[in-house]
Amino acid sequence: MPVQAVNLLLNSGFPEGTAGWTVEGTVFNTGAVAVFSDQGGERAILFQTAGVPVDTTLSLVLSFDFLNALSPTVPVGGTPDSLFASSFSGSVPFGGSFAGGVFEVATGVLDADFRGSANLPPGMIVSASPKGAGWTHYRLPIPVTSFVTIAFEFIDGNGVAGDSVAAVDNVVLEAVFIPEPSIPVTLLGVLGAAALRRRRRPGPVPHGLFFHGPP
Numbered sequence: 001m002p003v004q005a006v007n008l009l010l011n012s013g014f015p016e017g018t019a020g021w022t023v024e025g026t027v028f029n030t031g032a033v034a035v036f037s038d039q040g041g042e043r044a045i046l047f048q049t050a051g052v053p054v055d056t057t058l059s060l061v062l063s064f065d066f067l068n069a070l071s072p073t074v075p076v077g078g079t080p081d082s083l084f085a086s087s088f089s090g091s092v093p094f095g096g097s098f099a100g101g102v103f104e105v106a107t108g109v110l111d112a113d114f115r116g117s118a119n120l121p122p123g124m125i126v127s128a129s130p131k132g133a134g135w136t137h138y139r140l141p142i143p144v145t146s147f148v149t150i151a152f153e154f155i156d157g158n159g160v161a162g163d164s165v166a167a168v169d170n171v172v173l174e175a176v177f178i179p180e181p182s183i184p185v186t187l188l189g190v191l192g193a194a195a196l197r198r199r200r201r202p203g204p205v206p207h208g209l210f211f212h213g214p215p
Contacts, residue, residue, distance in 0.1 A: 003058060008050035008173045009150065021048045024098055025154075033067075036083060036154035036166045047101075047151035049094040050173050054146050057177040062087060062109065062150060063139040064171040065129040071163040072114040079157035081164035085110035086151050087142050094149040101149065109140055112166070113157075131169065148173060 010020030017029040026040025036044050052060065064085070074080045088094055088103035095101050111119045120126070121140060129135035142148065152168055 002179075003176055004179050005174055005176045008052065008060075008148070008175050009048055009171060012171050013169060018046065021046050022096060022098075030167075033167045033169045034152070034171075036152070036168075037162070038081060038154075038156035038160070038164050039162045042156040042159075044154045045098045045151065046153075046168075047094070047098060047149055049147055049149040051093075052144060052146055052148055052175060053177055053180075054144055056180055057144050057175050059176045060142050060144050060148065061139060061174045061176075062142055062172070063137065063174065065131050065135050065137050065169045066110065066112070067131075067135050067165075067167040067169075068112055068114070068116065069134070069165040069167075070112065070114040071158060071160065073158050073160055073163055075158055078159065080113040081157050082111070082113045082155050083166040084108070084112075084151075084153045084155070085138075085168075086153070088149040088151065089143055089145040089147070091146045093147050098151065098153075103149065104145070105143065107142060110138060135169075 011018070013032055014029055014034050015032045018027055018034060023044075023046055025044030027044050027046045028035040028037060028040065034046055068083075070081045070083065072080070086109055087107045088101060088105070089107070090102060090104040092102055094103060108119065108121060109124075110117050123141050125139040127137045127139070129137040150171060150173060154166060156164065
């Protein structure tokens, strides 16, 4: 059967702001882009859970574009402003709260400060983004489970308000799967096979067709 590829996430390019996503803290939307900044507070989280048809899904791939304008200011004994991207996988929905989320496997996707990300997971492909200068494209295969939550978390580590910006766009969770046949198509297939068997079944032999020898 032919395979299909679909995006399991809603509002991936943020044309409708953050609709379809759960937001904790302040996530801005400028020109159909999700923007994190310490102007909105010390912490901001954006996440969405997708249901996965595990019986027919062959692979899952997460991809997104990331703009890094995080501050290089790091106070003595402090930490830099950072943005974390993660995926949470499990057999039950994640839930409506980031802190109270339910999952079985957590995968760190991106751990970025002003220097970029030094801890990329195996299998991550990093390339130039079609969005242009300052943007980077990330692509990572992730395990197939019933529910997958994609989350972005911004943390103001240096305590300086208004000195950092990070943005994400085109967040896609691509599922490649074999579509299940619909009930009408399946029924037609069964009826067609039955009709074919009836056509192939031998009918009665007319009397006198065979010669049995002299009377």
